[in-house]
Amino acid sequence: MEYAILFLPLLGSIIGYLGKSATKYFSEIITSFLVSISAVLSLIVFWNGFHNDIYGNYKIFEWISSGDFTANWSINIDPLSSVMLVVVTFISALVHIYSIGYMSHDPHKPRFMSYLSLFTFSMLALVVSDNFLQLFFGWEGVGLCSYLLIGFWYKKETANDAAIKAFIVNRIGDFGLAIAIFLIFFFFGTINFDEVFNITEQYAEKKLIFFGFELNLITLICVFLFIGAMGKSAQFLLHTWLPDAMEGPTPVSALIHAATMVTAGVFLVVRCSPMFEYSQVALNLVTIVGMITAIFAASVALVQNDIKKIVAYSTCSQLGYMFFAAGVGAYHVAMFHLFTHAFFKALLFLGAGSVIHAFKDEQDIRRMGGVRKRLPFTYFYMLIGTLALTGFPLLSGFFSKDAIIEFAYLKNSHIGNYAATIGIFTAFLTSIYSWRLFFKTFHGSYNNTKISLNDTHESPLTMLIPLFFLGLGAVFSGYFFKNTFIGHHSVDFWQASIFFLNEIKHEAIPIWFLLITPVLVSIAIPISYYLYILNPKILDDFKKTNSPLYNFLLNKWYIDELYEKLFVEPSKKIGSFFWKNGDIGVIDKFGPNGISKLVKMISNKTGRLQTGFIYDYAFVMLLGLSILLTYLILK
């Protein structure tokens, strides 16, 4: 069964690709069907683990063996991976079904479905790995699928650029992950999770000299692991690829860039909790980066106009939440938010896709509005998604996000308090931008000039049914799983898969603190309705008077421009310089070309000596004779 979960999506991908011309809808049906089976099986595995405590490690075959450097292809089922299995296969199955409707007009949909299944396989390989190398395989595998899917519409120049950018920025993260793996292998002599984590404690105090600095080994490893996580989870400084990745088709954004792949970084940190727990420095770094990302992305989301980019920045911001939860040591809460976030963010993306579909590929929210009656179901699901995202009481986001803020507060340290404060403020911003998106899309006046209001249409059933299931998840996943994930049963549930050195005690929290977030979040609804629908003038004036601030946010803090100037252009210049001046200018000039020129020159000169005239030779002979004579006489 475990094998089937992993390999059915791969099988689907291959059959779907090869059999693309078999019959109409062949690829769509086969891929969706196989991934759905995989989802059902994952639920069974999850249930078996949760109820009957059946976990295990299933070896597929040996991958690599070079001295001590050994790794297996394996399927490791533990509480952590079983949760990820459910999230990945469940969302993936829904996205597959949704794509049948969404991509129905695209001539390349078999290829699309095949990529989606391939992605699912890679992601599963990542989460069920029992060693760092297979994790790295999945890690880059999902990166590849993300690359292929972002660049799916290959004729679009922007899509191609976004795809390359995603891959390369991720590679920078992978660089960190690779270095972490080298460090682990060098010092621990193994890359198997269990073996590494079992001996971590012995190395807790180990120092090493790293470029002249004496550093703690565990800290160093964790920092490099985290660089990897930052790349994949689009954390501040390595986040630039995520908004651009919205060039891909919307189902891709929902599956890869919201629910699953981007959470791989969080998963990695949680998976390595037995190491992070021994390094307060690394944990603080995780918290700080998480905090910055949360607030940075929320601030940028406030002013964006592309519906998908807003949701993308929102994802970035929510990932920040997950990281600072992990950073304060509340790994289980981070996983809980990952779990609920997968549902409501996939719902929001697919809902946004449904809106875009209705507007015939319009993504700018300034050219939408007033369609709530035309798209009743989409409207309803987007409403649920928005409520869940903002953390409106009793929906899923409420349980997980508030838990993060509470745990940050309970941490009772400086950094924890900062995190809690930023968390609350970001929750407020989240609420503002989410409702802005919601109101501007569905309320107010109809602003599109290209198609008339009557031509907008509700999406087909294949798109609405997945939305229904995600809606269920967005509403109920928080309430139902709260106890299991973070409540009283959480220790029994997670067992050894999450490690706490100093567990945060769940003490009583002052009631005023508990109320801040829900109150702020609720207040934000009327505020944004007023600002964006009833009286947009206030904001227009504000924009005009504060244009530097507005432009700063609109241009995403100018980070892309900075990177272009700092890294991209210099690389090209240096490359040209090395080629033109290094290879051609120096090596060839003084090397082969120089030598051959020199030889030619010398032979020309010496050739001139052979004039063929007897008097020349006679003269030289005479000259030589006289020099010899002079020498003999003087001696």
Add this chain to the structure above:
Amino acid sequence: MNFPILSTLIFLPLLSSLFIFLSRDKKNNNSIYISLFSSIATFLLSLFLWYSLDNNSAEFQFVEEKSWINNYIKFKLGVDGISILFIVLTTFITPICIISCINSIKTRVKEFLIAILILETFMIGVFCSLDLVIFYLFFEAGLIPMFLIIGVWGGPRRVYSAFKFFLFTLLGSVLMLVAIIVIYWLTGTTDITEIYKIKIPKDYQNILWLAFLSSFAVKMPMWPVHTWLPDAHVEAPTAGSVILAAILLKMAGYGFLRFSIPMFPIASEYFTPLIYSLSIIAIIYTSLVALMQDDMKKLIAYSSVAHMGYVTLGIFTLTKQGIEGSIYQMISHGLISAALFLCVGVVYDRLHSRMISSYGGLVSYLPKYSFLFIVFALAALGLPGTSGFLGEFLVLTGAFQKSYLAAMLATFGVVLGAAYMLWLTKRVIFGTINNVEIKNLSDVNKSEIIMLATLAFFVIFFGFYPLPLMETFSVSVNSLIDNYQIALISN
């Protein structure tokens, strides 16, 4: 076993080239069939050799020994776990080259095939020789057919390229010849199994090591003597590029493993920092240069230099992972670079341009070709699940145990590798169509798909299941490292 299997392997291609030479054939079909048949027979024979090789022994096997010149120089052959894989790689790539001639070589096909087969003889000879003189002869003799392949069937600047290639390689090898004479003078033998036992005096090691380096560095090629490679590749016909990238470049890496390290262990240790520096420069420098190329073949040639940087880095880490990674990287690069040059050859045969700007949007009209191209591009940038990943990753694991700085810089090269490969893919395969002629191009034909699909299969297969290769050389590598360490301790 008394049957001289290695000699048979070496001289089978030579014999069939003689056969082609004598055959009268106006349409060239016969010569293609003969050469294909004989090269496949050679391949099968080498597979049999691999199969019968005992993996658990580091000794040379199937040793053949004949007196050659007055008993001073012996014709001695033998294989171990390391060389066998290079032999199989050679015999595997040769039939593919011959198939590629069907489409790309239009003039003097017969002579071209003769050159390829003679080259195969020399290449197998290099990997079998257990005597320095024999090795030197095969090593250098390989230059001649390659020189002709570039100089006769090459592009417009073929003469310049051929001479540059010849100049560079010959210059290095003259020093190696002197070194071989010195070794003979010191030890009284050129049989390398004997030399392994007799320790070369410490004072001589450094200078001899440098002499060997001068030859291997050019062949590898290492920075800064790499500039012949892009030119040679650009002008060489497809089959020539394939052999050059897939096999000729591997001779030097093999040379380091077979000669430099076991014969001069002390010097090898002494010069390790030099090799690290040159390797790192090769990786970063040529990756950046590759980024800016506008000629597809040049880009791939520069990427080869970068990939070979990993090989030299890995070999001189003298760690299990580093050396195994290097060998793996060489085999895998043999498959991947061969495939990439074949890919360029496919479109070159149709459009007669190697410029990246002539292409773009190929995926709409050549979907099968594009699929294969992307597979190889991803393998070249070291995606896990392809053979390209394991070699690099093992090398870096090994390097990290010796030098953080070297390993980190080399790991950064992986990021650059992704940049130039993906950018190439974007400009050639994706995007809009700039060139109207692309609409008339036909997708890969049967012979092309056979070559490329076979290579793609092995690139992916060895990415997931490398054990058949790793088990072959594991014991030999262990003994190499052990002997090296014993030599250092006894010093």
